[in-house]
Amino acid sequence: MKKRIIAAFILVVFIVTGLFLSSNYKGAVAASSKQVFTYINGAEPRYLDPALNTAADAANIIINVFEGLTRVNVKGETVPGMAEKWTVSKDGLTYTFYIRKNAKWSDGIPVTAYDFEYAWKRALDPKTASEYAYQLYYIKNAQKFNEGKAKASDVGVKALNATTLQVTLEAPTPYFLELTNFPTYFPVRKDIVEKYGDKWATDPKTYIGNGPFIMTKWVHNSYIEFKKNPKYWDAKSITLEKIVYKLSEDDKANLLAYEAGQVDGAESVPTDEIPRLIKEKKLKIWPLLGTYYYDVNCKVKPFNDKRVRQALSLAIDRTYIVENIGKLGQKPATGFVPYGIKGISKDFRDESGHFLPVKADLAKAKKLLAEAGYPNGKGFPEIEIIYNTSEGHKKIAEAIQNMWQQLGIKVKLSNMDWKVLLERRHKKDYMVARDGWLGDYVDPMTFLDLFTSYSDNNNTNWSNPKYDELVIKAKKTSDRKQRMQYMMQAEKILMQDYAIIPIYFYVKGHVLRDYVKNYYISPLGFNYFMYAKIEK
Numbered sequence: 001m002k003k004r005i006i007a008a009f010i011l012v013v014f015i016v017t018g019l020f021l022s023s024n025y026k027g028a029v030a031a032s033s034k035q036v037f038t039y040i041n042g043a044e045p046r047y048l049d050p051a052l053n054t055a056a057d058a059a060n061i062i063i064n065v066f067e068g069l070t071r072v073n074v075k076g077e078t079v080p081g082m083a084e085k086w087t088v089s090k091d092g093l094t095y096t097f098y099i100r101k102n103a104k105w106s107d108g109i110p111v112t113a114y115d116f117e118y119a120w121k122r123a124l125d126p127k128t129a130s131e132y133a134y135q136l137y138y139i140k141n142a143q144k145f146n147e148g149k150a151k152a153s154d155v156g157v158k159a160l161n162a163t164t165l166q167v168t169l170e171a172p173t174p175y176f177l178e179l180t181n182f183p184t185y186f187p188v189r190k191d192i193v194e195k196y197g198d199k200w201a202t203d204p205k206t207y208i209g210n211g212p213f214i215m216t217k218w219v220h221n222s223y224i225e226f227k228k229n230p231k232y233w234d235a236k237s238i239t240l241e242k243i244v245y246k247l248s249e250d251d252k253a254n255l256l257a258y259e260a261g262q263v264d265g266a267e268s269v270p271t272d273e274i275p276r277l278i279k280e281k282k283l284k285i286w287p288l289l290g291t292y293y294y295d296v297n298c299k300v301k302p303f304n305d306k307r308v309r310q311a312l313s314l315a316i317d318r319t320y321i322v323e324n325i326g327k328l329g330q331k332p333a334t335g336f337v338p339y340g341i342k343g344i345s346k347d348f349r350d351e352s353g354h355f356l357p358v359k360a361d362l363a364k365a366k367k368l369l370a371e372a373g374y375p376n377g378k379g380f381p382e383i384e385i386i387y388n389t390s391e392g393h394k395k396i397a398e399a400i401q402n403m404w405q406q407l408g409i410k411v412k413l414s415n416m417d418w419k420v421l422l423e424r425r426h427k428k429d430y431m432v433a434r435d436g437w438l439g440d441y442v443d444p445m446t447f448l449d450l451f452t453s454y455s456d457n458n459n460t461n462w463s464n465p466k467y468d469e470l471v472i473k474a475k476k477t478s479d480r481k482q483r484m485q486y487m488m489q490a491e492k493i494l495m496q497d498y499a500i501i502p503i504y505f506y507v508k509g510h511v512l513r514d515y516v517k518n519y520y521i522s523p524l525g526f527n528y529f530m531y532a533k534i535e536k
Helices: 023-028 056-065 113-124 142-146 190-202 251-259 271-279 306-314 318-326 348-352 362-371 391-405 418-426 445-451 465-476 480-496
Strands: 003-008 036-042 070-072 078-080 083-088 094-099 157-161 164-168 213-219 223-228 242-247 283-296 383-388 411-416 432-438 500-512
Touching: 036 056, 036 251, 056 213, 056 223, 056 242, 078 083, 094 113, 113 142, 113 157, 113 164, 113 190, 251 391, 271 283, 271 391, 306 362, 306 500, 318 391, 318 500, 348 480, 383 391, 383 418, 391 411, 391 432, 411 418, 418 432, 432 500, 445 465, 445 480, 465 480
Parallel strands: 036 242, 383 411, 383 432
Antiparallel strands: 003 432, 070 078, 083 094, 094 164, 157 164, 213 223, 223 242, 283 432, 283 500
């Protein structure tokens, strides 16, 4: 989600959303069948276009409406989706996918290999301005096309006919099949996109998908409704008749709605309520592959001085934050890649090393700040921390504000709408900004290529040629041990340059009725509720 998802982003206990359900909304979700699932999903999505989205909350919607060459089943396994089978060449460079003959769009038109070729090249087209274009760089000449150094016809994805898609990679990629169930790799319809332009993904009438559900209504900033897609190739395995995702930015109202019986689940709850919900066994906690962190604008004074960035990072007591604000068993972030990914012989996090203290080191932080020309914070400009509206984000920002004030620095806090935060971060219009990233697949690369100079999801204004070189080397080698070593070296550069301020590693906490069965919560931050069934 992520990633980042995301963003990739993730709406967890720290990222809260919602308005209390109105009487109109209660009427909207009244069930004529017991197979109706209602869930408070998060904020109003910025994009529902698979090529443009970078947020986990929106991805939770997209994965219900679209399906890639592969899909994720209820066990979390990558299994055939639109492609009923595939072959891989001996050198690992060429994949040939065979589209199932009963694959159809929700309006009944067959899904073809041409739809995938169009969608992938559209995401790569610089005119599309997809922040996730780099996720397709594993494909031959994809990066060159995105950077204007090659033509679309040079990209290594080609529909040989309506049911056969051939993909040629730059180098063997062990997780490529996993990538094909990620939203950026989903197909979209050329005729729909070209006819309706940017508005195609904003109206249920034109939001034509190929997945298990169809969007039927979108009341902006309130809720989105979906019904089961009878033309989905595996419709017989889908039990739910309807899904309603409430769009909400108030964690207290979310919990009130849940405890009043108005919804089946909610993505986030107030941090103050966590102990009670755990005691009452109402809170479900899931492991996530993600990192909560602060971006620092590395080109803006005084943050262009590494000593300043290091001082700010060292002044944070990460243990205090996870124990007193998180309360869900989150781990303090001692690097950027989270726990849960195998390295050479043990967990990558332990193998790569621990670059940050879990407790504050104020003495060293003050010393670094003085060396940078700001003894006891004298002459240091007021810092503005920006974050999206959330009680959890606010509490973390207030804690860090107090920690940085111990350095003699003045700190201003600014909360804003989710879309505004995304826009300001992307435009690098900030000093310090809240951020978060969830893996897109289970590999350190999904975290490390985020900070390459060519990544549109790199919000920091930081770049390092040696870092780029190591990431590229890791992507091109098929030797597992060597690629892990390259990635460890890259993370070391990122962390020793203090380009970002990691704070903690995510877990997911949400409320969900026990009568909701047969779903999968991915460590990548996606909720696979399409397989669910209601058993009251």
